[in-house]
Amino acid sequence: MQLHPILSALMRNKTGPLLVAVQVALSLAILANALHIVQVRQAVASRSSGIEHETDVFSLQIRHLDHRDHQAQLNEQRRETAALRAVSGVQSVSYTTQMPLSRSGNYSGLSLDRKQVTSSVSATTYYSPDSLIHTWGLQLHEGRDFQPGEVPEIDTNTSQDYPHSVIITRQLGAKLWPDSGSYLGKTVYYGTGASAKELRVVGVVARLQTPGAQITEQADFSILLPARLTGEDLSTYTLRTEPGQLDRVMKEAETALRNSSATPVITRLQSVSEMRRDRYRADQALAWMLVTVSVLLLLITASGIVGMASLWVTQRRKQIGVRRALGARRSDILRYFVTENLLITSAGVVAGVLLALALNQLLVSQLELPRLPAGYLLAGAGLLWALGVAAVYGPAWRAASISPATATRST
Amino acid sequence: MFQYYFMLGLRSLRRNPALTALMVLTLAVGVAASIATLTILHVMSGDPIPHKSDRLLVPVIDNGPLAGYTAGDEPNDRQLSYRDATNLLANKVAGRSTALYGISVAVEPARKDLPLFNARGLAATSDFFNMFEVPFRYGQGWSPAEDKSAADVVVLSRKLAEKLYGDSDPVGQRLRINGQQYQITGVLDTWNVVPRFHRIIGTPDGAFGDEDELYLPFATSVRHETQRNGNSSCSGDIAPGYQAYLDSECTWIQFWFELRSARERGALQDYLNSYATEQRKLGRMQRQAPNKLYDVREWLDYMKVVGNDNKLSAWLAFGFLVLCLVNTIGLLLAKFSVRAAEVGIRRALGASRREIFQQFLIETTVIGLAGGLLGLLLAFGALALIAMQSKALTVVAHMDWQMLLLTFALSVLAAVVAGLLPTWRACQTTPALQLKSQ
Numbered sequence: 001m002q003l004h005p006i007l008s009a010l011m012r013n014k015t016g017p018l019l020v021a022v023q024v025a026l027s028l029a030i031l032a033n034a035l036h037i038v039q040v041r042q043a044v045a046s047r048s049s050g051i052e053h054e055t056d057v058f059s060l061q062i063r064h065l066d067h068r069d070h071q072a073q074l075n076e077q078r079r080e081t082a083a084l085r086a087v088s089g090v091q092s093v094s095y096t097t098q099m100p101l102s103r104s105g106n107y108s109g110l111s112l113d114r115k116q117v118t119s120s121v122s123a124t125t126y127y128s129p130d131s132l133i134h135t136w137g138l139q140l141h142e143g144r145d146f147q148p149g150e151v152p153e154i155d156t157n158t159s160q161d162y163p164h165s166v167i168i169t170r171q172l173g174a175k176l177w178p179d180s181g182s183y184l185g186k187t188v189y190y191g192t193g194a195s196a197k198e199l200r201v202v203g204v205v206a207r208l209q210t211p212g213a214q215i216t217e218q219a220d221f222s223i224l225l226p227a228r229l230t231g232e233d234l235s236t237y238t239l240r241t242e243p244g245q246l247d248r249v250m251k252e253a254e255t256a257l258r259n260s261s262a263t264p265v266i267t268r269l270q271s272v273s274e275m276r277r278d279r280y281r282a283d284q285a286l287a288w289m290l291v292t293v294s295v296l297l298l299l300i301t302a303s304g305i306v307g308m309a310s311l312w313v314t315q316r317r318k319q320i321g322v323r324r325a326l327g328a329r330r331s332d333i334l335r336y337f338v339t340e341n342l343l344i345t346s347a348g349v350v351a352g353v354l355l356a357l358a359l360n361q362l363l364v365s366q367l368e369l370p371r372l373p374a375g376y377l378l379a380g381a382g383l384l385w386a387l388g389v390a391a392v393y394g395p396a397w398r399a400a401s402i403s404p405a406t407a408t409r410s411t
Numbered sequence: 412m413f414q415y416y417f418m419l420g421l422r423s424l425r426r427n428p429a430l431t432a433l434m435v436l437t438l439a440v441g442v443a444a445s446i447a448t449l450t451i452l453h454v455m456s457g458d459p460i461p462h463k464s465d466r467l468l469v470p471v472i473d474n475g476p477l478a479g480y481t482a483g484d485e486p487n488d489r490q491l492s493y494r495d496a497t498n499l500l501a502n503k504v505a506g507r508s509t510a511l512y513g514i515s516v517a518v519e520p521a522r523k524d525l526p527l528f529n530a531r532g533l534a535a536t537s538d539f540f541n542m543f544e545v546p547f548r549y550g551q552g553w554s555p556a557e558d559k560s561a562a563d564v565v566v567l568s569r570k571l572a573e574k575l576y577g578d579s580d581p582v583g584q585r586l587r588i589n590g591q592q593y594q595i596t597g598v599l600d601t602w603n604v605v606p607r608f609h610r611i612i613g614t615p616d617g618a619f620g621d622e623d624e625l626y627l628p629f630a631t632s633v634r635h636e637t638q639r640n641g642n643s644s645c646s647g648d649i650a651p652g653y654q655a656y657l658d659s660e661c662t663w664i665q666f667w668f669e670l671r672s673a674r675e676r677g678a679l680q681d682y683l684n685s686y687a688t689e690q691r692k693l694g695r696m697q698r699q700a701p702n703k704l705y706d707v708r709e710w711l712d713y714m715k716v717v718g719n720d721n722k723l724s725a726w727l728a729f730g731f732l733v734l735c736l737v738n739t740i741g742l743l744l745a746k747f748s749v750r751a752a753e754v755g756i757r758r759a760l761g762a763s764r765r766e767i768f769q770q771f772l773i774e775t776t777v778i779g780l781a782g783g784l785l786g787l788l789l790a791f792g793a794l795a796l797i798a799m800q801s802k803a804l805t806v807v808a809h810m811d812w813q814m815l816l817l818t819f820a821l822s823v824l825a826a827v828v829a830g831l832l833p834t835w836r837a838c839q840t841t842p843a844l845q846l847k848s849q
Contacts, residue, residue, distance in 0.1 A: 030734070063517055065589065117478035264526070266528060296440055296731070304737070307430065307745050311744070
C-alpha cells in the first residue's frame, strides 16, 4: 500500500480533511477530560462510609417539646431505646449525636500536646452510650469496643465532665502519629491549651466517614466517644434492621417511639441510602451531564466523518471507476479510504492529545481539578481511531462497490 | 428577493432530507447544551437585588485567637459572635442593619387534624424585611420597639400560613411555637430570590435552598434560647450553658448593613475599624486582621456561590458547540459542493457572486432557525432533566426571555458563521468550467 497517492490527494484538497481532523481533536480533548472527571466523581461517591450493609441502617430523630431535667431525659432515652429494641426486625439500636453522610454535624480540633497552640487535626465526634460499632457494623482494626463502666452521664448544660476513652479511625491515627504502627493506648487531647480534655485510645476502626464526607482525606477523621448526653432538644437513634426489612421497620419504629411518649413529639426518619443519595446528588448530576455530552460528542464526530467520506466518494466516483477498470480490486479501494481516514484521524488524535493537555491545564489552574492521567489520552485516542474506521467503513464499502463501467460514462 | 431566497432555502431543506436533518440536529444539540448550562450559570451569578446591591454590605471581622495565627490567614469564620453582632446593631452609620441566624422550631397547629411539625426559620431584626425587600401578603414585619422588648411575635412564610390557616388572613392570631404563644404580625408572599444571597452560610443547599418558613425577632429568639440551625465556629473551650455561649467568641451570626448611599461605604469602613480598635483595648481581636466589607456582588463572589462544577459544565458545553459548528461547516460544504452545477448555470445566466452569496447565506440562516427551534425544545428538556437531578438546581433551572432570545441569536449566528466558508466556496465556481464538464 502506497501512502504517497493518498497524501498527495489530501494535500490537493485540504479543507475537508482539516475539518474532520479538527473534529477528532476537539472530541478527544473534551472526551478525555470529561471521562476523567466522571471517573473521579464516581470514585468519590462510591467510597465506603464504614457502615456495613448501609441499606439496612436508618436514623430516627425525635424532638420533645417540654423541657425536662437531666434525670428525666436519661430515663426517657433508656425508655425510647428499649421501645425501639422491642420492634420486630430490629437487630440493633444506638443513641447517636450525628450520622455519617447526613451533611450536618460537629467538628472539633484534636491535639497531641497541651502546649500546642493550634490543633493538629479537625475531627468529627460521635457520642453514644451504646455500641455504634455493633449497630453500624464498624470493622474494629485493633483494640476493643467501649465497656459499660466507661460511659459517663453528662448534662451538657451544666457539666464540663467528659469521657476518658476514645475510638478513632485508622486514617485519623495515621494523620496524628504517622510513624506508629499501632495507636492503642496513645493519648490525644480534645481541644487545645490547659483545658484540653485528655482521651486515651482504646480502639481503632478501619473506617468511619464524617457527616460531611468531604472529598479530602478529612472524610475519615472521626472519633467515637462513650457518653450519655442530655440537654439537647433532639435525640437521634440509629437502627439496623434484619436484611431487607428496612421500610417496614422504619414505619413501625416511628409508631413505637410516638407511642412511648406521653406528650406529642416530632419525628424525622432517614435511611443511610437516602443520606448518601442527597450527599452525592450534585456529583451524580455532573457525571450524567458529562456522559451525555461525551456520547453526543462521539455521535456528532461519527456523523461528521460519514458525511465527509460520503462526499469524497461521490466526488471521486469517476476516478474510482478508472482505478477499478485498470485492475484495482475492491479491497484496494476499501483500503484506500480506510487508510486515508486513518491518516486524517491520526493527525486529529495528535492535535487532540495536545489540546486535551491544554484543556486539562486550564481546568487544573482555574477550577482546581485533578491532573489527567495518560491512560485517558490513550483510551480516548484508541476510541477515536476505532470510531473513525467504523464510520468510514460504510462510505468506503459503497466506493468499493462502484462498478468499473462507471469510468466509461461521462458523469 | 429575500423572500424568494428564503423560499428556496426552505425548499432546499427538503431536497436532501438526511443531510439537512443531520445539520439541524447537530446545531440544535450544540445550542441546547450550551444554552442549558449557560442558563444555570446566568441565573446563579445574577444580581438578586440590582438596585441596591452596592448598598447592602456584610462585615467580616476576625475575632479568632492570636495563637497560631499568621498575618494574612483567612478568618476562621465569616460570621460574627453574639457580642459583635449586638454591638454593631447599635451603629449610627448605616441606615438599616440586621443580624440573622437560622433556627429550628416546633410548631403546634391549633387545628387538631394537623400534627406537630418542625419548621425552619430565621431570627432577624425588624429592619430585615425592608432591607431585603421581602414581599408581604398580609400584615407587616414587627416594629423596632418589639425588637427592643423581645416581643413574642412571628412572621410566617406564605407556604406555612397556607398550611396552617388556608387562604385566610391570620394576622393578629396566636400560634404556639416551642410551647410559647406568638402573635402573628405578618405573612410573606412567595419570596423566590435567587440566589438566596442573604443566607448563604449554614444551609445545606447554600444560596439555592428552600425558603425559610418563619421569622422571629432576634432578641426574642435569643431570650427563648431557640434551637439554632446552622454553622457555628468556636475556638478554644467554652463554659457550659447558653449565657456562656453568648459571651463566648463563637461565631454564628450573619450580619448585614444597608447604607443610604453607596458613597457612605468609606464611613462604614472607618466605623468598623474604630470598633475593632476599641475592642482591642478590651483585649479582644488580637489578630489585628483587616476588617472587611463585602457588597452583595462581592459577597456572592467571595462565598463562591457559582460552583466550579457549573463553570466546568458551561466550558465543556461551549467546547461541544464549537465541535458542532465544525461539523456543520463540513456538512454544508458537502451540501453545497453537489450544487456546483446549479451555481454554474445561474452564474452563466448573469447572477453576480454577490447574489449567489446572498442566496446561500439565507439558506444557512434557514438551517440556523430550524436548529434554533429544535435547540430550544431540547434545551427545555435538558433543563427539566437537570432540575430532576439536583434539588438545589430546580430553583435555577428555568429559562427567562433573555435566554430564549439568546438561543435563537446563538443558533442563527452559529449557522451563519458555519456557512461562511462553504458559501464562499460555492461562489468560487467558475461558470465556464462547470458548464463544460456537464
